[in-house]
Amino acid sequence: MHESIPSTLAPENWPFSLELLPQPAYMVGGAVRDAILGRTREYLDLDFVIPSKAVKVARAIAHHYKAGFVLLDAERQIARVVFPHATADFAQQEGDSLEVDLHRRDFTVNAIAYNPHTQEIIDPLQGYADLQQGILRMVSPANLEDDPLRLMRGYRQAAQLGFTIEPATQAAIRSLASHISKVAAERVRVEIGYLLANSQGTRWITSAWEDGLLAPFFKNTTRESLIKLAAVDNAAALLTQNWQQLGAQLQEYVRDSIKTTWLGIAKLACLVNPDPELAEIELHQLTYSRAEIRGVTTALKLLPQLQVVDMSLREQYFFFHDADIVFPATVVLAVALDNLVEAMSGDKPLHTAVETKARCCLIWAPLINRYLNPDDLVAHPTPLVSGKELIIALDIPASPIIGQMLTEIGVAQAEGKVSTPTEAIAFARQLQQRTAGK
Numbered sequence: 001m002h003e004s005i006p007s008t009l010a011p012e013n014w015p016f017s018l019e020l021l022p023q024p025a026y027m028v029g030g031a032v033r034d035a036i037l038g039r040t041r042e043y044l045d046l047d048f049v050i051p052s053k054a055v056k057v058a059r060a061i062a063h064h065y066k067a068g069f070v071l072l073d074a075e076r077q078i079a080r081v082v083f084p085h086a087t088a089d090f091a092q093q094e095g096d097s098l099e100v101d102l103h104r105r106d107f108t109v110n111a112i113a114y115n116p117h118t119q120e121i122i123d124p125l126q127g128y129a130d131l132q133q134g135i136l137r138m139v140s141p142a143n144l145e146d147d148p149l150r151l152m153r154g155y156r157q158a159a160q161l162g163f164t165i166e167p168a169t170q171a172a173i174r175s176l177a178s179h180i181s182k183v184a185a186e187r188v189r190v191e192i193g194y195l196l197a198n199s200q201g202t203r204w205i206t207s208a209w210e211d212g213l214l215a216p217f218f219k220n221t222t223r224e225s226l227i228k229l230a231a232v233d234n235a236a237a238l239l240t241q242n243w244q245q246l247g248a249q250l251q252e253y254v255r256d257s258i259k260t261t262w263l264g265i266a267k268l269a270c271l272v273n274p275d276p277e278l279a280e281i282e283l284h285q286l287t288y289s290r291a292e293i294r295g296v297t298t299a300l301k302l303l304p305q306l307q308v309v310d311m312s313l314r315e316q317y318f319f320f321h322d323a324d325i326v327f328p329a330t331v332v333l334a335v336a337l338d339n340l341v342e343a344m345s346g347d348k349p350l351h352t353a354v355e356t357k358a359r360c361c362l363i364w365a366p367l368i369n370r371y372l373n374p375d376d377l378v379a380h381p382t383p384l385v386s387g388k389e390l391i392i393a394l395d396i397p398a399s400p401i402i403g404q405m406l407t408e409i410g411v412a413q414a415e416g417k418v419s420t421p422t423e424a425i426a427f428a429r430q431l432q433q434r435t436a437g438k
């Protein structure tokens with residue numbers, strides 16, 4: 001018996017009217033699971049199972065609300081209706097009954113149905129009891145094998161729900177691990193993305209690697225990569241404690257359309273080949289976007305520069321120019337790896353939190369403070385003159401030399417040698433004379 005039906009399942013909270021759903025129709029999947037858990041979903045995505053004509057129902061609802069309609073799978077009769085702030089998927093029931101359909105799903109907690117017409121919970125696999133205990137239990141090993149992405153979904157959902165994986169389920173996952181290589185890289189990447197974004201993700205990525213799920217995709221991930229991953233989590237916490245704004249930037253998405261945060265980029269950099277060129281090939285094969293690949297490779301390329309204690313202003317100027325928006329990811333990686341390199345290079349223990357904090361202040365604080373100060377001319381130079389102005393003032397033709405002069409003016413400005421447009425032009429003139437004299 002289930003104590004009460006959570007109000008979040010109520011049709012009043014749906015983006016469409018219950019009257020448009022035929023009888024019977026069932027709500028299933030993550031929305032039911034999360035409602036029972038009292039877990040709020042960032043984005044409302046509802047899944048319905050309908051015994052027949054699921055696509056027709058979806059089309060009618062989309063038409064009624066002038067919402068978007070996407071036919072996801074014509075053969076299996078699955079369609080999506082896209083509302084401004086929610087989506088609803090309608091799928092034809094698999095098999096002869098709802099019970100058969102539920103028995104074909106991945107985990108018991110995802111195999112609970114809710115009949116909105118009768119307000120009844122249908123739970124043939126005792127998913128409700130597993131939800132109460134925080135356990136992810138497979139429906140069957142055969143179901144995991146049917147769609148091997150489910151192997152990875154287990155770790156991702158355990159992280160997101162704060163659950164444990166029931167031992168027999170984990171053993172089955174381990175023995176079926178080789179099947180993961182049949183899954184399209186893109187689907188695996190999405191699951192890894194959720195794990196990298198989750199505060200419990202590192203623990204579960206580690207389990208997934210130990211259980212053989214990562215190797216076919218992340219060929220360069222080793223035990224050391226996972227230690228680095230944990231170090232990045234710690235470094236992010238330390239940096240956030242001292243520079244809230246930097247912490248907030250680490251949580252920002254690389255782009256609005258790409259749901260990977262800068263912290264995720266730093267973590268991804270731990271899992272791939274540390275050579276930026278090889279990492280690029282690897283990430284490309286894993287179907288990462290250009291922005292994500294650029295983030296990871298930039299961080300890896302610039303990392304050695306952040307390990308130098310005394311960077312000249314000139315070096316800092318070029319560093320900030322190259323790092324640009326990848327600075328937060330690069331610095332969190334540098335803090336994390338510095339801690340590890342020291343630890344791995346001798347019998348020294350890991351730095352204590354206090355020592356790391358002290359090193360942070362010495363090596364990176366000046367750079368972080370510059371980066372966070374929008375008026376800092378080293379990190380955020382504001383051009384004193386444009387290329388066009390130089391061409392006119394020096395009476396020279398457009399050529400790559402103009403770009404070089406602008407860069408040198410920027411460096412001179414960072415070093416405090418020039419601070420007005422007139423001084424900048426005079427400085428450029430000197431450069432011109434020096435070059436002509438050679």
Ligand SMILES: Nc1ccn([C@@H]2O[C@H](COP(=O)(O)OP(=O)(O)OP(=O)(O)O)[C@@H](O)[C@H]2O)c(=O)n1
Pocket residue numbers: 028029030031047104105106107110111147149150153
């Ligand atoms: N590979 C998959 C994907 C999905 N499902 C089933 O389809 C439901 C809906 O899938 P999806 O929307 O992808 O995931 P959710 O479980 O809803 O969870 P989340 O929103 O957290 O991804 C799942 O609950 C599960 O019952 C499955 O059995 N196997």
